[in-house]
Amino acid sequence: MEVLLEEIIEQCAPYKALGKPASYIPELAKGDVNDLGMYIILSNGQTFKAGDYKKPFSIQSVVKPILLLLALMDHGMEEVRKKIGVEATGKPFDAINVTDQSLQNLHINPMVNMGAIAMCTMIKGENYDERFQRLLDLTRHLAGNPAIELDEAVYLSEKRTGNKNRALAYLLKSYGLIEDDVEDVLNCYFKACSIKVTCKDLARIAYVFASHGKMPITEARIFPAEYAHFVNAVLVTCGMYDGSGDFAVRVGVPAKSGVGGGIMAVVPTRMGIGIFSPGLDEKGNSLAGTKALEALSKRMYLSIF
Numbered sequence: 001m002e003v004l005l006e007e008i009i010e011q012c013a014p015y016k017a018l019g020k021p022a023s024y025i026p027e028l029a030k031g032d033v034n035d036l037g038m039y040i041i042l043s044n045g046q047t048f049k050a051g052d053y054k055k056p057f058s059i060q061s062v063v064k065p066i067l068l069l070l071a072l073m074d075h076g077m078e079e080v081r082k083k084i085g086v087e088a089t090g091k092p093f094d095a096i097n098v099t100d101q102s103l104q105n106l107h108i109n110p111m112v113n114m115g116a117i118a119m120c121t122m123i124k125g126e127n128y129d130e131r132f133q134r135l136l137d138l139t140r141h142l143a144g145n146p147a148i149e150l151d152e153a154v155y156l157s158e159k160r161t162g163n164k165n166r167a168l169a170y171l172l173k174s175y176g177l178i179e180d181d182v183e184d185v186l187n188c189y190f191k192a193c194s195i196k197v198t199c200k201d202l203a204r205i206a207y208v209f210a211s212h213g214k215m216p217i218t219e220a221r222i223f224p225a226e227y228a229h230f231v232n233a234v235l236v237t238c239g240m241y242d243g244s245g246d247f248a249v250r251v252g253v254p255a256k257s258g259v260g261g262g263i264m265a266v267v268p269t270r271m272g273i274g275i276f277s278p279g280l281d282e283k284g285n286s287l288a289g290t291k292a293l294e295a296l297s298k299r300m301y302l303s304i305f
């Protein structure tokens with residue numbers, strides 16, 4: 001298996017430089033396009049890795065399924081469904097989804113920025129520091145890695161330049177879809193995106209979604225299976241931004257990408273996969289990372305369709 005991964009990394013090497021690191025967050029522009037790594041955990045707990053799998057990167061939008069999970073754990077399915085919609089947007093991740101002068105909560109998808117900002121308000125906690133800490137704790141727990149920390153430089157870079165997200169959050173506020181102080185909510189969102197992870201962390205988190213809420217090896221249940229069904233379904237339809245349809249055809253598994261270059265792919269009942277390569281395609285998905293997943297899916301018949 002490790003030979004297969006090495007082969008895929010080599011075969012996808014020419015695609016690394018075709019992508020571009022995100023530059024709208026200055027700190028992310030420093031990403032090295034030569035990086036490509038992957039890590040896999042099978043349902044029997046076996047792990048396989050290749051390439052630059054040890055390199056840390058910021059989780060970015062891959063945190064969105066975790067935010068959604070925490071909202072589900074804190075409020076249950078019914079309350080979460082009142083707050084956000086689950087329809088694929090067909091729009092880029094920072095789209096302002098306002099039509100006919102109206103913005104309704106069912107327009108807000110938790111896999112795009114507006115929905116994720118709204119999800120931050122659903123985390124329970126006395127204040128936004130506590131809410132972020134609970135999200136970080138859940139991320140560490142799912143990844144089995146208590147050393148996961150915030151990337152302070154990425155956080156400050158996003159906070160300084162994230163004016164479009166600021167606009168989205170104020171729009172939510174103006175339509176009464178969030179009640180709390182906008183800057184507090186945004187700080188929580190920016191910090192959430194700036195959590196520093198590796199391919200291994202993403203593979204472990206993906207594994208828990210793949211096993212419908214159970215940890216590797218110990219099989220300890222972290223959350224009810226129905227939450228995994230919910231999150232995995234949303235990932236299939238909109239986890240890869242407005243490239244989700246193309247990804248479903250080419251790879252065919254629930255997955256979430258982030259503009260840091262990470263992809264978390266969930267192969268229900270079979271495996272969790274973490275991939276990293278910072279060069280992005282025009283939709284904001286890791287270009288070589290998607291190619292590598294496509295090759296892996298073909299070789300191992302991973303598509304769920």
Ligand code: GLU
Nearest residue numbers: 060061093113193258259
């Ligand atoms: N922090 C990024 C933003 O809000 C996340 C985008 C992404 O990874 O899709 O712009």
